[in-house]
Amino acid sequence: MPKLTQEKRKKIEYLVLETVKRIDNKKMENYKRYKALMDSMSDENFEIWANSMGHDLDDTIQIYQLPFEEMKMTQIKEAADFLGVPLEEYIWYRHNDPEGIRTKMRVPVGLTY
16 A cells, blocks of 8 residues: 555645535534544554545545534535536436437436445
8 A cells, every 4th residue: 555645645634624614514513523533643544544435434524414504505516616526417318228318408416325
């Protein structure tokens, strides 16, 4: 496993924290939580944590919302734009037509488990 450089660690920390900041509530509880987590990790533990992201439901960046402080779609869009992740895409249907049929408009897309 290649050693994680300080430059790469800083980039990962920036990406995670800036994304969380865009989605977080006014009290920035999620941002504070992830900042404290990353600050407490050794380089070795940080590398293990970063390499595990996305392999399991428990290995994802999870955002906790307080009651009555739900995130707004504008926050989600701001975070998606920052990451370069589209929230809408054309969808291709291929089950009856080998050429496929594309939707006329982009439609909302998302990830579910």
